[in-house]
Amino acid sequence: MAVDHAAAEVDHLAAERAAARFDVEAMKIAWAGSRHAVDVADRMARLVASDPVFRKDNRTMLSRKDLFKDTLRKAAHAWKRIVELRLTEEEASLLRQYVDQPGYVDLHWGMFVPAIKGQGTEEQQKKWLPLAYKFQIIGCYAQTELGHGSNVQGLETTATFDPMTDEFVIHSPTLTSSKWWPGGLGKASTHAVVYARLITEGKDYGIHGFIVQLRSLEDHSPLPGVTLGDIGGKFGSGAYNSMDNGVLRFDHVRIPRDQMLMRLSQVTREGKYVQSDVPKQLLYGTMVYVRQSIVADASKALSRAVCIAVRYSAIRKQFGSQDGGPETQVLNYRTQQSRLFPLLASAYAFRFVGDWLNWLYTDVTQKLEVKDYSTLQEAHACTAGLKAVTTSATADAIEECRKLCGGHGYLNSSGLPELFAVYVPACTYEGDNVVLLLQVARILMKTVSQLTSGKQPVGTMAYMGKVQHLMQSKCAVKTEAFEARALRMAVNCAQNIGQASNQEEGFYERSPDLLEAAVAHIQLIIVTKFIEKVHQDIPGHGVKEQLQNLCNVYALYTLHKHLGDFLATGSLTPKQGALANEQLGKLYAQVRPNAVALVDAFNYTDHYLGSVLGRYDGNVYPALYEEAWKDPLNETVVPEGYHEYLRPLLKQQLKLSRL
């Protein structure tokens, strides 16, 4: 008798869900942060999923032009719904997230508005923010240039004050000074916050922000002296190609003096440069804000990929059939578990560290308002380091999830190729990950150098104050091993740098080791924040136990992966390393029956997931089969080009064979 495999697969997910040993609804709350957060996210996700304008299953088949137009349409429709339904800021931002198509609105809300809020005076905020809030202007963040991105102090665009007219003259003196990359600049933005070297009274005062109008508000044509366009197609089909990353050149464009963002410093009517009594690093404040939100986004992207891979691994069967019975679910293979469950644990780890980072950012912002700058360095180190570690891990994990789904993972309809292509530039934008980790390393070296002077490190560096203990002990406790590893790696680097002829040379020579020390420090933060989370009161049957398991998986997997560091620094013995690995295997067995329910707790709609492999109902094979027929190549049975290229070839071969 023929077996209906498709029906059997659907039942399989139901069986998986029934086997879970915890309350999924309660886990949804633990993941989202509160009942309210679950409800509002659920409402917005369903609103988007049920609206045909937000359809995205055909996205990878659209031409760049059609894709861009589709993005404009979706953005306009989203705005219309936000206004019609009088959505709150929280709801509107979730709605945009679930629309799930990169576009100019991301930079408008994500960077242009925050830059004005953070660097504009009250008067400037009063003038510009209402226009931005009502979309009477569209803004982008124009910092990076063709020749300089990481080195912000090396930017070349100039803003020269002209006291005769009370204006700044914005100019691109070289090809390499062309603004290059800003999202939304290419085709959509009417305005930009432009970063340029401020020159007044013949002196260069370095990089400052300016609000510059780029396009006419009447017909969208570039203003005189402004040359701009899109920089071209990017990695992958669909993916980040919906975004109009742009190029921009200025030919002596004049703007009024009051369009310099003047919260951090001012230029007077006479052209005098006046520095406010705030740290100049606040110029980088928008980047700090975005870095913390990128950490939150890492858990979203990673959890989507993991959700697809876990559900599909429960459906997919290979080998192991006994007497014609069913084959084995690939999720039951130990190798599949050891590749997949650490990624599941990382999704939870990044979610919780992201929540903590958001708290830290809010706390720093409140302190800044009362001129308390004491936690600025901590905010910079944590946002930079966590952005680097979580995005690199997530990009690698999405690719691993693709492989975990075998051949079908390579199909666009699996959702994984596009997710990877959209996600991978997060390792570069908002600070190249290596450059950011070197920032963390500099702060670590500064902290180590201050230990001898008795200055007690604070915040996430506080553990370094336990230097006497951590440098000597063998570590029995998990967190202590992570602390010892991070501290000893940092101290080793500092000692090696100390032997160089000068500090900078030493830093340069030791930079590969410094990167690893920075990663060790950041992984300690992630582990610590996960442990703090599971020590909280977490309601719901079995929820705390599941999170405890995942926390142990994250910590032990990280330890296993970096065992070399732990052994080389003497933070663990080889025997402890082997025991940790043993324990990890046991933990995977505990995660296994709960795996499908643990990804259900992310509460993603099929629309947001965008994957035939990750469907909630598990109906994978009919969906794959149906999806294939939608490809434009299948619109005709005989392909276009047959008469031109295939037929003559085949006829020629036929003639030859008759000879």
Ligand SMILES: CC/C=C\C/C=C\C/C=C\CCCC(=O)SCCNC(=O)CCNC(=O)[C@H](O)C(C)(C)COP(=O)(O)OP(=O)(O)OC[C@H]1O[C@@H](n2cnc3c(N)ncnc32)[C@H](O)[C@@H]1OP(=O)(O)O
């Ligand atoms: C909701 C939002 C959603 C998202 C938006 C939507 C979509 C996202 C998609 C794409 C957006 C992408 C946007 C971009 O990419 S914008 C461009 C981003 N560019 C960068 O990130 C450039 C990276 N480079 C830098 O940040 C800096 O150049 C630097 C590497 C940090 C070096 O700076 P520099 O001034 O040369 O100096 P240092 O000598 O290294 O540092 C001096 C001093 O300052 C401290 N410092 C540095 N940065 C900061 C900071 N951000 N905050 C606080 N303090 C900072 C540094 O530690 C040092 O301190 P000392 O005490 O030692 O003096």
Ligand SMILES: Cc1cc2nc3c(=O)[nH]c(=O)nc-3n(C[C@H](O)[C@H](O)[C@H](O)COP(=O)(O)OP(=O)(O)OC[C@H]3O[C@@H](n4cnc5c(N)ncnc54)[C@H](O)[C@@H]3O)c2cc1C
């Ligand atoms: C999709 C996307 C969207 C973007 N959106 C915007 C935007 O909206 N606005 C905007 O202003 N910019 C934007 N950018 C630009 C982005 O911020 C920069 O590309 C990023 O900061 C990296 O800078 P870079 O390109 O100069 O890289 P580079 O610094 O040239 O990096 C090249 C290599 O050099 C290495 N390197 C550089 N410096 C050092 C060092 N000191 N030590 C060791 N190694 C080093 C890097 O690790 C990397 O391997 C975007 C970029 C992308 C890809």
